[in-house]
Structures are given as C-alpha cells and as structure tokens.
Amino acid sequence: MKIGLYFGTFNPIHVGHLIIANHMAExxxxDQVWMVVTPHNPLKKKSTLLDDYHRLQMVYLATEDYPKLKPSDIEFKLPQPNYTVNTLVHLEEKYPNHEFSLIMGEDNLKSLHKWKNYEAILAHHNIYVYPRISTESENLELKNHPKIHIIEAPVVEISSTTIRENIKLGKNIRPLVATKVWEYIDHNLFYKK
Structure with a gap:
C-alpha cells in the first residue's frame, strides 16, 4: 500500500490541510494519506502547542468522514524532538509492506537540505509537493530530483496561527475548520487566552 505522510502540528487542523490531503489521496x-501529528517540531516553540492528545483528537474528528485520510500518532512514541528520517525508519520496520512517501509544501522543499539526513530521505522516498503562494518555484534546487513530484493542487493559504489569533480576538473562524473541530475547540475553550 502506498502511504503519503502529511506531517504537521495541526494546531488546529483546518480545511486547508484537508483540501491538500484529500487532493493528494485522489x-x-x-492509497492513503496519514496525517501525522507532530508532538514537537524542532523548529517551533513547544509552549504554543495545544496538548498532543487534543490535536490528535481534532485530526480524528476532521478526517473521520474521509476513508483515505487517517490520523497518526506514530511520533508520540518516538524520542523528542522528532526527526522525519527517524520516523520513516520506524514506520518501515512497523509496516514492511507499505511504501511511504512524504507530502510537503514548496516552502518546506526549499529548506529540505537543512533536514537531518535529507539525502537518505530522498534516496528512499518519493516526495509529493504542493504549491504555496509565498514561494518562488525557480529557487527550488531540488525540484528536478527524480523523487520529487510537484503536484498541481489547490493553493490554500490558511494558517493555524491566524486561526488561533482570531479565536483569541473573538472572531468567527467556523468556515476555516471542520464543523466537529470547531465544536471541539469551542467546547474546550481552546486558544481563548
């Protein structure tokens, strides 16, 4: 089975994430896209993250009506901070019959050369890249690599940061997240402070 891994803190998961994941699956x-909830991205301050369980629950709520999209807590059990190369090795050992690829935005592809053991990732895994408005494609040195697949997907510029800021300001963000996710956030009073 071919699995696309879409990593994120999903703090919170929003419709932009779902549009990209579903587009990649379709x-x-x-065959499937696993939404891998990252407990701690080495490049983000942990203090701004909602509890791991709550972020995983929101991904579950957002994806339960999409059979090809699956929430994954695989990184919860791995040493912190998480590095993608270590997660891939772990997944290959656990699921030897699956073929794992990465899904990322053009902005992440631009910094891929800074990732731990990025050459090993590129040697063994395909990478599906979706467009971002904020990136000049001409600057992407790796874009012609045989393992890199640029996918014409909808350009979605919704940010979890903006959603959190707007909740704090008392703004209505309901159109930006799945209904069940909005209800979960609202019920738990998340991002209010």
Missing part, C-alpha cells in the same frame, strides 16, 4: 498514486 490525484496521485497514493
């Missing part, structure tokens, strides 16, 4: 040769 318009590439991937």
């Amino acid at each position: 318009h590439t040769n991937l």
